[in-house]
Amino acid sequence: MSDYNEEIVPEMCKVTDALGILVGKWKPVILLHLLKNGTQRFNELKRSLPGITQKMLTNQLRELEEEDIIERKVYAQVPPKVEYSITDYGTSLEPILHAMHVWGANHTIHKQTKRNNQAEAK
Amino acid sequence: MSDYNEEIVPEMCKVTDALGILVGKWKPVILLHLLKNGTQRFNELKRSLPGITQKMLTNQLRELEEEDIIERKVYAQVPPKVEYSITDYGTSLEPILHAMHVWGANHTIHKQTKRNNQAEAK
DNA sequence: CCGTATCCCCTGAGATACTG
C-alpha cells in the first residue's frame, strides 16, 4: 500500500471521512436506488423504501445533499414537487459502492460457511 | 451498474453489511496501520494510536477478529504477549480501503474549494 | 502486559403529530 503517512488518528483519516458520508441507516440504499433508477421524487423514494419514515428520508437526503452527492430540485408549483438525483460528483462513489456490494455479498457467504463448519465440528 | 435487485431495505443491503464491518471510530485507522506495518503487539498498537483507550482498542480489535479480518495470536508466557495481524481474507478489504482513502482525500479538497467559492461570492 | 468492569453521556434513529 502506498503512503498513508500520519493518519494514525481518526480525525486525520481520509478513509474515516469517506466512511462518514456513506454511514446512515438508509444512505447506501438510497444511493443505490438513485444510481439504478435515476431522478426520483420524494414520495417515489418513500414508497420504494419500505419502513423509512419521512423524517429519516428527509434527514438522509439532506446529509447527502450537503456533501454534493445528490441534488435537490424544487419545482415552484402546487402541489409541491421535489426531485432528487445523483450529481456527477456523486457518481464518483459508484465504484466504491460496487466494490462494497461485491465484498459484502461474498462476506455473507463467508460467514455462512463458517457457521456450517462450526456446526459439523461437533 | 449491474444488478442490485431487491436490496431496497437496509437489512438486505450488502453495501450496508460491508460498511458495518468498517464502521467504528478506530477501525479504519487500525486496519491501515496493520496493513502498512504488519503484525503488531497490543501495546505497540496502543502507542501508535494516540488517544485510544484500552477498552476501545480491545473492543475494535475483537470486532474485527469476529469477522475474520484480523487474527489474534496469544503467546503463553509471562509477561503476556499478544500479536495482531491482518488475515489473508482481511487483505481483500485493501482495495476498498485504498479507494476510500483516495476518494476521501479528494473530497476534503472538494469541500475546501467549495468553501472558498462561497466566501468570495460575497 | 493485556486486558475487564463500571458509570456516564451524547447522538442516531423510531414513533407520532402537525403544516405550507
Added chain:
DNA sequence: CAGTATCTCAGGGGATACGG
C-alpha cells in the same frame, strides 16, 4: 406533496479503576 416538530430510547464511545 413534501416536509417540520417533539419525545423517547438504545448503544457507541469516553473516563476511570481494578485484575491475572
